[in-house]
Amino acid sequence: MKKVVPFAKAQDTSLYGSKAVGLGDAARHGLPVPPGVALSGDLVEAVAAGDDACIEKVTKAIAGLSPPFAVRSSAADEDGAAASFAGQHITVLNVHSADDVPGAIREVWWSANSDAAITYRQRVGLFTRPSVGVVVQTLLDPAVAGVMFTEHPVTGVDERLVEASWGLGEAVVAGLVVPDHFRLDRSGQVLERRPGRKRIAVRPLPNGGTFEEQVAPARASELCLGDAELAALGELALQCEKVYGPRRDIEWAYQDGTLYLLQCRAVTTGKSAGQAPAAPPRDPVAALRRVELFADMDRRQAEQIARLLKERPFAKGETVIVEGTGGAAFFIIESGEATVSSKGVTLATLGPGDYFGEIALIDGGPRSATVTATTNMVCYGLTFWEFRPLIERNGTIGWKLLQALAKRLRAVDQATIAGALQPEATAAAPATPAPAAQPF
Template sequence: MTTAGRVVPLAQAGPDCGGKAAALAVLLRAGLPVPDGFVVTDPSTDEAAVRAALARLRPGPYAIRSSGLGEDGAAASFAGQLETVLGVRDPDEVLAAIRRCAASGDAPRARAYRERLGLGDRTAVPVLVQELVAADRAGVLFTRDPRDGGDRIVINAAWGLGESVVSGAVVPDEITVWREGGARVAFGDKRTRLDPGPDGPIRSDVPEPARFHVCLGPEEILPLAALGWRCEELFGRPQDVEWAVCDGRFWLLQSRPITTPLAPAPGSAPDAVRPSAPERPDPESLLVVGVASSPGQARGPVRLVRSVDEFSRVRPGDVLVCRTTDPAWTPLFRVAAAVVTETGGLLSHAAIVAREYRIPAVVGATGALSRLIDGAYVVVDGALGTVTLTRSPS
């Protein structure tokens, strides 16, 4: 059901409010914990209507996020391609953020993404305004393992706002939960955290003991997994869920279909989670190990890229190596043979887009920029999470 007019309460959002808002409305109507909010279906909406809707929410900060008509759908996630503005408080700032998010559908990176995936030129971007959850821990959950389609929950978690996980700013904890019972935890190096500040999010260092301390307690893992399974049940397909914890309470911030094939890529290990020993590379040629994030193998010259000023150095067939990526880097994924990042996790935007583009990716590869030599030929195995030295073509 949709509401006539330009401002729609989140619980009443329908398809014309975009994929993100429509899905959250389903969760709200099912009684699941979703922050309150509303949808602005067009940037030309009367400002008085937006201010009135804002007054019905709790005082800020707010999260302003795109909810594009082609976003968060079964065909494409648009992970990180459209704008999000976190931590705005003043109504004038909210209105400016709405205009910014609405315009992001026409940004070059969004157009390049649609072109790569063969999508139509659908640029209408409704905008979702919600109360911002001041998370002490947050992250992303997949109800299937994206590496091999295994029927198990995979959780990436970090301290503070979930933007640290989705943007790949940290190496998050990775927690795997099996339906038949049992869980496995891999600790991540969570060096920084993002928290709401008076003028927007503030990034700070995480104290040494907490960097390698798992974010979720044993008593929290199964309840979070249960929320993921409930989302999958409601939508009838595997889900990509963003979540947060504030004062001991879980919140759901997004639920969208997993857009990448849930099966091993040709030539990858039969079980990307537990590859057999003979498939591991020769230790003498092994240069970097990270998180296996997008299956398949690729061979090519290393191209070290430390900033947007060096984008022009990347040529078709290069192996892109960088500290992390943000949406501005997406056009490089169109030409790179593989992607290697020093930070990030399996469920970060970079990993999701690499899987959608069908290119191997290894993220969370600590020291990649210092251990790999520009121009050296390497093999990237996105199923094993390895980068190995190889001979250059003669």
């Protein structure tokens, strides 16, 4: 059900995700939320895949919002008490125009299917395909922003803990500053004020994106909240507890003297340890047939798999996959280059037409190497979550995969036996290598 609705109508977590429904609760109870819309997980996936009709649906839905925009993830199992996914699912800030929103949505979708997010899912016992809703909001340009816990997150003491800094709250959330620190009791009385070192402020750029503005030394150590602002935050904490319950993690911002609620989620307990979508690959079937695992597929079978590919851009210097992390996506390089390394040693250079990570489509196991983009790079990716249902529905494709894996195993066995049978005098010579395989 590909839907996009105003916050006030976002009530189904399975469709829109926890963050969107939380903002919907806020809107329905009159809390000060910046205007925005919620996108269902299947609509987000369709936009990520470049579906023109779905992209148009989103464009129409945000026509009434004032740019710039903040595009945030809202997965169905995000922001719960056992798993917050903080730092895993990205937020794209200061999206300058409606035309740039689909590209930002695609970035959010891929962040939920990244190796880091997959590893986190494995660690907290949520290794299931993510349904990634998205919220699109008008972005504030606040004077001050930060976070507030309605109960001390470390000691559990019944008091409000507030951390604040100049500019956008990402400076606090991302740990870019030492924020001002405040403690309030439930009545709003200030128990502690401790200035931080707020040497930068994250600000929106005129044409999209953000930058880190240097803060004057005197202002860096100046408290950014006074009594009136702290009293309003204490009142907001009471309102949020009334609507959502106790133990809340609140993101907030002050713009033009008005306090806004950006999001409100449960405090995590840790129970378990800007472009429109590009066209699909010029010849996705040919690209797949260069992959050893898919080389023997007929054209119809390759087309079924190729339809699942989604574009994923990487900036120069960006890490694509990390050695030792859980893997759930396979990539074919469309343009650009990357290096492969293990334990700090460079192993190979990859370019257009090369591929990596195909074994993760089958076992979801840890990556055996790190891949880093050495230029701006565009890949086409396929996730375990999309690939597995196709195989479960299509026994013929599954059989072809078994044959390809058996062929690879036989080649490795033959190379091993040949090496073992070499005369001692030539044992130092390299054995005939097995066919190239890149399981990382």
